[in-house]
Amino acid sequence: MAIDGRGEEEEDLPQIQPLLEIQNHVQLRRSTSNATSQVAIVGSNVCPVESLDYELIENDFFKQDWRSRDRVQIFQYIFMKWILCLIIGILAGLVGFFNNLAVENVAGMKFVITSNMMLEHRLLKIWAAAGSGIPEVKAYLNGVDAPGILSKRTLFVKIIGSITAVSSSLNVGKAGPMVHTGACIAALLGQGGSKKYGLTWRWLRFFKNDRDRRDLVTCGSAAGIAAAFRAPVGGVLFAFEEMASWWRSALLWRAFFTTAVVAIVLRALIDICNSGKCGLFGKGGLIMYDVTSEHVSYHLSDVPAVLLLGVIGGILGSFYNFILQKVLRIYNLINEKGHAYKIFLACLISIFTSCCLFLLPWLASCRPCPADRSEECPTIGRSGNYKKFQCPPGHYNDLASLFFNTNDDAIRNLFSKNTDSEFQPLSIIIFFVTCYFLGILSYGVVAPSGLFVPVIVTGAGYGRLVGMLLDTHSNLNHGLFAVLGSASLLGGSMRMTVSLCVILLELTNNLLLLPLMMLVLLVSKTVADTFNGNIYDLIMKLKGLPYLETHAEPYMRQLSVSDVVTGPLQVFNGIEKVSNIVHILKTTRHNGFPVIDEPPVSDSPLLHGLILRTHLILLLKKKSFLPTHVPTGIDATKLFSADDFAKRGSGNSDKIEDIELTVEDMEMFVDLHPFTNASPYTVVETMSLAKALILFREVGLRHLLVVPKGSSISPVVGILTRHDFMAEHILGLHPSLVRSRWKRLRFRPHGIVKIFRASQANLRAYI
């Protein structure tokens, strides 16, 4: 049910799969006889996903292929690769720009009309693609191909939905959806123009494989961040620190090129807008909270204040993750009950948000406009620092100034210096608490929503608050405190350091802040890591995406690969009978099969390689059969072109049930040799599971053959896939490990032991 799951894309992803739908799909390589016990073990955490093939396929057929032959085609390939990056950059830049343009204009209009009923009505149309999208893209780059993660429809829904959600009252950001948008654009371009575009299609055929598509998606997600924050270097770093599971110097370069294009496109569009052609869209529309000042001065004496900011920020950040996880679980339960509940929930959150925004400013007292103001005060009918709200002339409501702006404007207000007296502590406290919880409640309700901007705005409030409390004890101005507060909360919830640091520096355009920023990020990440994990990993786990961790769990050291290989192994002969192939393909859902040459072809059973289900189905479809068991001199490869083996868009593959074969066909044979990957990666059965995981993950595998440690009847004793490395599967097979695991978990509530636990978890990540 998952293979052609295009229609389900909008609703399947954010939900946890019901218990019994699990594992009866492509990735499962165990025979059905064994499946019942599996389901119970694996639990409700596995989505209907395919794995991606990131390793090079090397069968004889592909060796004949263009890559090793034709210069013109190699040139086409390289040329197209760069052109695609260029197009991704341009498109991401355009989307980012128009996204912002639309948000500013819609949000402006909204304030003029002082009603958002209209928006709630519009929200009904985008019950889709909720959440940030970053966890999905991250899982894709890890090798998980959940249907519809990167499709045309997702792209469209993300763009429209993100504009509507951000410009509605919901406290959500656009960075996450932009990353997903960039990734979708890249995936669609890599998928190769769906046969509509005559000539273009020939050139794009080179990209119909998982490796190239992954590379493009990495570039696309970098472009997304670059477009959302106008932060090209930050975008590249984000893609590599947070998103990518594989990493190469050459890819770094190409991602860099893509984000450079984004930056240039944005720059050109801003040039146009500066001449005033973009409606309500202001000069700083592409968020760039410029805090450049002639001289940001700070000294070593400011370090304790920054450390304090970091520690509290870390605690707040990890608590943010904790509550968000709980809230998303409750939402999942509600959403499962049906559409009506979903709509009700969304309306509830939306109305609650609106109420907060409209009612809370009444709590703040009116303040007189400052004498030396540089802009109109109070501002009416457009965005600005001083909102009139209910105040008499010459006064403004500082809380309304924060609430009745887009998040971007609120952040700019909070980050700006020389505004230490503009806000009163009570307003900042209300603002901080409201943002903190609204951000959590708004995430993943119905619409595409990012986490970056809500966390930045909340952190800015938190930083200002700390700045106010430390007022006389620190030389830093409140704007700087707000910047550092944002950094600490981001570090506490997202746990990236280098990329966050660079993104924030690019946003604020002040390199002198660097040492303080690094310090606060390191502290908050360290503190938060002692409590729980990265927010994207938590969400990914909640969605049941089988993400392959970088580090092995400690119990994996105690197991060898033979401990987790189960079920009868299905193998094919080098020259196999058609009926056998059909039978095995119909009765199992395995995705790869070892090919073994047996006597009389060879003296003893010899491992030839690994063949993929998709290639087998193609062979059956083309009916290139042999009459007997003996290979003829006929070159079967002439029947095929490389395009036949090209990777289709996800969910587009043929199914064995659709192939019609006569009784005569069934009695014939197929020579699998030319289509077998003759260089599969292997491990010896005594290999420790932890080391097999390193191989699986570092090289980017989909199947790993297990060979015996000495002479044996069969040259292959098993096959490992992604699911065999999942904790649920392993602990299901070895329940004694579960106990030792729970034993450890029980210690958690005790403070110091908990920190030790986290240190152990850290240790695994570091050694």
Next chain:
Amino acid sequence: MAIDGRGEEEEDLPQIQPLLEIQNHVQLRRSTSNATSQVAIVGSNVCPVESLDYELIENDFFKQDWRSRDRVQIFQYIFMKWILCLIIGILAGLVGFFNNLAVENVAGMKFVITSNMMLEHRLLKIWAAAGSGIPEVKAYLNGVDAPGILSKRTLFVKIIGSITAVSSSLNVGKAGPMVHTGACIAALLGQGGSKKYGLTWRWLRFFKNDRDRRDLVTCGSAAGIAAAFRAPVGGVLFAFEEMASWWRSALLWRAFFTTAVVAIVLRALIDICNSGKCGLFGKGGLIMYDVTSEHVSYHLSDVPAVLLLGVIGGILGSFYNFILQKVLRIYNLINEKGHAYKIFLACLISIFTSCCLFLLPWLASCRPCPADRSEECPTIGRSGNYKKFQCPPGHYNDLASLFFNTNDDAIRNLFSKNTDSEFQPLSIIIFFVTCYFLGILSYGVVAPSGLFVPVIVTGAGYGRLVGMLLDTHSNLNHGLFAVLGSASLLGGSMRMTVSLCVILLELTNNLLLLPLMMLVLLVSKTVADTFNGNIYDLIMKLKGLPYLETHAEPYMRQLSVSDVVTGPLQVFNGIEKVSNIVHILKTTRHNGFPVIDEPPVSDSPLLHGLILRTHLILLLKKKSFLPTHVPTGIDATKLFSADDFAKRGSGNSDKIEDIELTVEDMEMFVDLHPFTNASPYTVVETMSLAKALILFREVGLRHLLVVPKGSSISPVVGILTRHDFMAEHILGLHPSLVRSRWKRLRFRPHGIVKIFRASQANLRAYI
């Protein structure tokens, strides 16, 4: 001759090894019977190096070890890891600072005395550690352990030598030596205090392995760049883009921490210096060419000029690499003739440099001091923009202003804006040409020398020149042109993009330049890549360091691993006779041996794992022998502590010849099982060499076992090491490939075909 090669460290590295000294050392795993043909093949390009073990050793003994056991020890380990990073950061910061302080003061003194005879005399003392050090550290991180790359002596020589060389007239930089210095500090700390420091030693024992030491060295090289350029983010990116062969998110974080410490240390020291306690050391002494301005304005119309700058910069950069390579070859030939020649060469270059610097300014005419100058003109007796040289009062010599400054001051002068009329074209042309060739001639003569700064200064001259030529056609000021010129020349010679971009941004403190900088770097790298390789790779090749490339050569696709495995394989039984072990260790230089359980211990030969030479020698030394072939119940592991297996400093290992055994000992047996790595990585003999290389490199291996594809007499048919993947070895075994390779190379001179060739090379890097 290489194992205890400490005494040779200063002189071995920069030289090409004589033909017959090759391969008769530890890494060689072929028996001597086969060695003659090897030597002829491998040629003169292989240094006496060990490989490093970056994979986790998992034998029974280590499984009992602390990592899986004691919380306090885990805490110690993590704590120490961070403390070490802290110390590396502090030390690198201090070295960087005092390095600069010394350079500024010495250089200042030099100008006052107007003589550098003294310096030439001093140069005689540091015939050592010539060159940048970056290629060596890069090779180390790739897994090559050449003796003395990272030793105490190298560290000392680098620091003193770098100060002397930079402050002498030689046109060399300090970034390269700083990277090497940082790496040395890290390696020495990781090596664990050489038993002098009572308690500390216990804590440092965890780091006595290659993995941890590699991680520390990565952090150290990041700290080096951070200290040299005051560029913490750039330092991290440099370490990861250019230096590191393996990459993990956790390591990124730790490197980031280290550079943050460097930044804070530097900041604190500058605070102290600002109060005027640092002698001649000026405010901007830590190079930071601040080009912040209120508004750097540029438009799309400036892009063609930038593209032109990039294209020419790429050509100049690759030409720089080309000439440098030729010059280094000539130097090697001269240096091989003996010390007298070395000294003569160095004196020659030094005198030639001095002559250029003193004579060339006479070519430039005197210019009147500008009316609106902000500083004293002409400046006498201290560094400044306007040098008097031979000019009448009220005039200055612009060429002397560039030559009679440290490189840092020259760069600052060239980068500064509003100085368009300060320099005349003739002076800039002379300056550019002189710097270009002096930079090449000065590199690697005798003293530690970086390439970064000479290339930056040359590029700044080139950029100014282009700016002058385009004067009226561009809106950019000449200072900006100088910055972009530096970027283009750096991109053309070093071929990094992201890290160079960030380093330059951190140096110039202007984020608004970002899009232009990215563009110029991309263009110059692309252009330069069509001609030749990265400068560090060229130097590494010249030094014969067996660097493992990321991408496989095309011919590796055509070979399987069994095609390159040669020589008789030496294996051990699970319980082996002492005399056998001694015999094999004495007659071969292999570094790892498969351990196989044979009948009667098992029914058929079974692969147990891999044992290292060092561990075998240790077993023999401890004499934990068994009287018979039958394993007793005695736990041999009690004889050993984990410290016994700790990795020593390079060149410190025991040798088999030093172990004395009685005749009775020789008749006894050793149980190898507890000390065997039971999880070695393996490949099937039919695996393509290209894919085996991917495994070898991605997982960071030192040995790779080759197993048969079906039943065979032995469960192992061969063993692969780093040297088996070297082009020289493969092409020696398969001369037909050489021909096809040369055929390709012959096409090179023809323009367009050459570009195709490069594209193919690129292709390999990208796919």
